[in-house]
Amino acid sequence: xxxxxxxxxxxxxxxxxxxxxxxxxxxxxxxxxxxxxxxxxxxxxxxxxxxxxxxxxxxxxxxxxxxxxxxxxxxxxxxxxxxxxxxxxxxxxxxxxxxxxxxxxxxxxxxxxxxxxxxxxxxxxxxxxxxxxxxxxxxxxxxxxxxxxxxxxxxxxxxxxxxxxxxxxxxxxxxxxxxxxxxxxxxxxxxxxxxxxxxxxxxxxxxxxxxxxxxxxxxxxxxxxxxxxxxxxxxxxxxxxxxxxxxxxxxxxxxxxxxxxxxxxxxxxxxxxxxxxxxxxxxxxxxxxxxxxxxxxxxxxxxxxxxxxxxxxxxxxxxxxxxxxxxxxxxxxxxxxxxxxxxxxxxxxxxxxxxxxxxxxxxxxxxxxxxxxxxxxxxxxxxxxxxxxxxxxxxxxxxxxxxxxxxxxxxxxxxxxxxxxxxxxxxxxxxxxxxxxxxxxxxxxxxxxxxxxxxxxxxxxxxxxxxxxxxxxxxxxxxxxxxxxxxxxxxxxxxxxxxxxxxxxxxxxxxxxxxxxxxxxxxxxxxxxxxxxxxxxxxxxxxxxxxxxxxxxxxxxxxxxxxxxxxxxxxxxxxxxxxxxxxxxxxxxxxxxxxxxxxxxxxxxxxxxxxxxxxxxxxxxxxxxxxxxxxxxxxxxxxxxxxxxxxxxxxxxxxxxxxx
Numbered sequence: 001x002x003x004x005x006x007x008x009x010x011x012x013x014x015x016x017x018x019x020x021x022x023x024x025x026x027x028x029x030x031x032x033x034x035x036x037x038x039x040x041x042x043x044x045x046x047x048x049x050x051x052x053x054x055x056x057x058x059x060x061x062x063x064x065x066x067x068x069x070x071x072x073x074x075x076x077x078x079x080x081x082x083x084x085x086x087x088x089x090x091x092x093x094x095x096x097x098x099x100x101x102x103x104x105x106x107x108x109x110x111x112x113x114x115x116x117x118x119x120x121x122x123x124x125x126x127x128x129x130x131x132x133x134x135x136x137x138x139x140x141x142x143x144x145x146x147x148x149x150x151x152x153x154x155x156x157x158x159x160x161x162x163x164x165x166x167x168x169x170x171x172x173x174x175x176x177x178x179x180x181x182x183x184x185x186x187x188x189x190x191x192x193x194x195x196x197x198x199x200x201x202x203x204x205x206x207x208x209x210x211x212x213x214x215x216x217x218x219x220x221x222x223x224x225x226x227x228x229x230x231x232x233x234x235x236x237x238x239x240x241x242x243x244x245x246x247x248x249x250x251x252x253x254x255x256x257x258x259x260x261x262x263x264x265x266x267x268x269x270x271x272x273x274x275x276x277x278x279x280x281x282x283x284x285x286x287x288x289x290x291x292x293x294x295x296x297x298x299x300x301x302x303x304x305x306x307x308x309x310x311x312x313x314x315x316x317x318x319x320x321x322x323x324x325x326x327x328x329x330x331x332x333x334x335x336x337x338x339x340x341x342x343x344x345x346x347x348x349x350x351x352x353x354x355x356x357x358x359x360x361x362x363x364x365x366x367x368x369x370x371x372x373x374x375x376x377x378x379x380x381x382x383x384x385x386x387x388x389x390x391x392x393x394x395x396x397x398x399x400x401x402x403x404x405x406x407x408x409x410x411x412x413x414x415x416x417x418x419x420x421x422x423x424x425x426x427x428x429x430x431x432x433x434x435x436x437x438x439x440x441x442x443x444x445x446x447x448x449x450x451x452x453x454x455x456x457x458x459x460x461x462x463x464x465x466x467x468x469x470x471x472x473x474x475x476x477x478x479x480x481x482x483x484x485x486x487x488x489x490x491x492x493x494x495x496x497x498x499x500x501x502x503x504x505x506x507x508x509x510x511x512x513x514x515x516x517x518x519x520x521x522x523x524x525x526x527x528x529x530x531x532x533x534x535x536x537x538x539x540x541x542x543x544x545x546x547x548x549x550x551x552x553x554x555x556x557x558x559x560x561x562x563x564x565x566x567x568x569x570x571x572x573x574x575x576x577x578x579x580x581x582x583x584x585x586x587x588x589x590x591x592x593x594x595x596x597x598x599x600x601x602x603x604x605x606x607x608x609x610x611x612x613x614x615x616x617x618x619x620x621x622x623x624x625x626x627x628x629x630x631x632x633x634x635x636x637x638x639x640x641x642x643x644x645x646x647x648x649x650x651x652x653x654x655x656x657x658x659x660x
Contacts, residue, residue: 011038012086013058041084043092045143048134049079050150055087062087067150072172073200074155075106075123078147080134082116091116094138098122102130102152104172104200110137124152125200126172155198157207159258162249163193164265169201176201181263186287186315187270189221189238192262194249196231205231209253213237217245217267219287219315225252239267240315241287270313272321275363277376278308284316291316296377301417302384304335304352307376309363311345320345323367327351331359331381333417339366353381356419383450384415386424388475392451398483401462401503402532404441409479411445411452411469421450426471428452433468433478437461437504460504462486462534487530489539492581492591495525499594501533507594508533515597518618519646521553521570524593526581528563537563541585548580549573549598551618551646557584572618574600574648601644603653609639615647622647 011017016035023029049055052068062083070076082092097110098120106123124130129149136142163169166182176197184190196207212225213235221238239245244264251257278284281297291312299305309327311319324341333354340347353359358378365371393410411428413421427446432439441456452469459465459482467479486503495501498514508529516522528539544557545567553570571577576595583589600617609615612628622643630636642653 011036012088014038014040014084014088040088040090041086043082043090043094043139043142044085045083046096046134046136046145047081047083047087048132048145048147049081050132050147051076051078053148055079055081055089057083057088058086067148069151069153070124072125072127072152072155072198072202073123075121077119078122078132078134080113080118080120080145082113082136082142089116094136094142096120097135097137099133099135100124100130101133102126102128102172105130112138124172125202127152127154127202154202154204155200157196157204157257158199159197160211160249160251160260161195161197161201162247162260162262163195164247164262165190165192167262169193169195169203171197171202172200181265183266183268184239185268185270186238186240186242186313186317187273189236191234192237192247192249194228194233194235196228196251196257203231207231209251209257211235212250212252214248214250215239215245216248217241217243217287219289220245220247239265239287240317242267242269242317269317269319270315272311272319272368272371273314274312274372275325275365275374276310276312276316277361277363277374278310279361279376279379280305280307282377284308284310284318286312286317287315292377296379298380298382299353300382300384301354301356301415301419302352304350306348307351307361309342309347309349311342311365311371318345323365323371326364326366328362328364329353329359331355334359334361353379354417354419356381356383356422381419382423383419383421384417386413386421386426386474387416388414389428389469389471389477390414390418391469391477391479394480395454395457395467395482397480398485399459401484401486401530401534402440402458402460403487404456404458405482408454408457409467409469410454411447411477413447413450413452413471413474424450426452426474428469428471430454430457430467430469432459433466434481435459435461435463435465435484437463437465439465439467440504459484460532460534462503462530462532486534486536487532489528489536489589490531491529491533492543492583492589493527493529493533494579494581494591494593495527496579496593496596497522497524501527501529501535503529503534504532509594513594513596515599516571517601518572518574518598518644518648519570519601521568523566524569524579524581525564525566526560526591528560535563539563541583541589543567544582544584545569546580546582547571547577549577549618552577571596571598572646572648574598574617600648600650601646603642603650604645605643606657607641607643607647609641611636611638615639615641615649617643617648618646 019033021031050067053065056064082090093112102124104125108120132147135144167177170178194211196204219240223235248261250259279296282292282294285293311321335352337349362375364373390412395409396405396407413424430443440458445452470476496513499511502510528536549571551572555567579593581591610627613625616624
């Protein structure tokens with residue numbers, strides 16, 4: 001107006017500034033003022049600059065640029081300025097505090113500004129989008145400044161994390177989790193989560209390494225190794241032993257990564273599930289597959305021993321209960337205890353096995369029948385001391401004289417409980433008991449593994465017999481009756497006076513032959529017998545009698561009656577003679593008697609033997625030969641014998657003889 005006007009100008013940027021006027025009508029005329037010094041106004045607020053941001057005083061936001069994303073666990077620098085309302089730095093030494101929306105961030109201590117500015121080091125630990133705030137602790141009225149939101153990315157894969165029930169992931173915190181482990185029991189499996197994390201427990205989703213789960217409970221049921229998916233995986237675990245245990249996750253792919261062990265987890269008993277039987281030599285091993293360790297000790301039949309019965313959960317952990325239990329056994333002879341109540345979940349019971357081999361004991365719950373019974377480890381039972389002999393295989397019920405029994409006896413050496421003494425090698429002796437005759441074959445048999453097996457026993461005498469088996473002080477055993485029949489007709493047996501038939505013996509004869517007197521008749525018995533000299537009553541053959549005494553008087557041939565007959569024989573020739581029986585019917589079979597001594601009879605006469613004559617007792621003349629001629633005047637010798645009626649020399653006569 002009239003070539004002039006006044007304009008109001010507000011300069012916001014501290015420093016040396018100018019003002020320029022431009023003719024907007026013509027567009028060509030301008031004018032610029034002299035330099036104007038612009039000072040900062042009063043301290044109004046703080047300004048926080050993140051990496052990637054630059055101060056721009058006087059602008060609306062007071063800065064330019066975009067915050068750069070950070071990495072969890074990696075520190076970075078922020079700049080704090082004390083500024084006026086237009087973001088111009090105001091020189092002051094006010095103290096500034098730095099905070100962050102990342103509650104886990106590592107923040108610097110409060111510090112005074114220097115000429116209105118200060119750099120601070122910040123470390124975010126939690127992945128996410130966060131802000132940083134600068135506050136003036138000297139002048140509370142100075143406006144604080146909150147940074148723009150910026151991303152914090154996960155750090156490098158550093159370790160594994162395992163989360164058990166009761167634990168929740170808390171990335172960025174010191175422990176990486178919140179909460180506390182919840183107690184588990186031996187009945188139930190539970191899930192654990194394994195995460196691949198950076199140094200500040202942030203999940204690294206790019207990791208697919210294979211994880212392995214282990215536990216301080218050596219009996220735990222553990223999952224197989226499995227690969228992480230997007231940096232995480234869920235595994236099922238079951239503790240089997242009561243106590244306090246941990247679970248550990250290990251990187252199976254990369255052993256350089258730090259493993260992680262969970263806090264201790266309390267493991268409680270499961271429900272009462274079953275009984276457990278512990279044999280001597282075994283100890284309880286809760287949580288193991290079998291629930292016990294050691295080996296069952298072998299027992300001796302008839303010797304008492306103790307077994308322990310326990311009430312347990314499914315994993316063999318002791319449950320305190322007073323249920324009544326019953327003990328049974330595969331050994332039908334066993335001596336078993338009465339039903340007994342548990343005390344604190346356990347009881348010791350006395351048991352006696354009596355049968356060898358492998359035996360077991362089974363415990364069942366009488367109070368609660370739904371509780372599973374348990375059979376103890378099979379226990380080897382050895383026999384007690386040898387007590388008796390037992391016939392396992394009887395000899396044949398029928399047999400033929402002299403023929404090995406078709407069925408040979410087998411004898412067991414047993415203890416008092418009827419167990420074979422399998423380690424015995426005693427000698428068992430077989431003898432004929434009832435009946436007659438001597439048992440044939442190998443009668444002394446050495447047992448093998450407690451068993452004496454005979455191979456060639458036979459009986460020569462055809463009769464009903466029993467066999468007794470003995471061995472030292474052991475109780476003897478006697479067989480059933482063996483009916484022994486005679487064999488086939490094979491020979492004639494001549495029984496002389498004084499003898500008896502003795503079947504099964506070498507000669508078939510017993511007794512001693514009685515001496516006979518020359519010229520006196522006596523009877524001999526002829527029997528049709530088998531190879532063992534048993535009488536065959538069905539033979540009726542005709543028999544003829546002869547003798548070694550050719551002067552003897554023999555009977556006429558006669559038939560056997562019921563296999564036998566008596567014949568009258570007179571032997572005239574003193575000395576040792578025999579009688580022979582011949583089967584006239586078959587013309588083959590014969591039998592010769594034992595030697596029969598024939599003694600001279602009483603002296604009856606004298607016998608004079610001239611030179612050339614020889615005595616021939618029993619003959620009609622009593623001599624043989626012809627007297628030789630003599631020469632007159634030449635002497636010669638004659639022999640005079642005192643003889644009986646059959647010319648047998650009677651050597652007891654001392655009479656005086658006269659020769660004429």
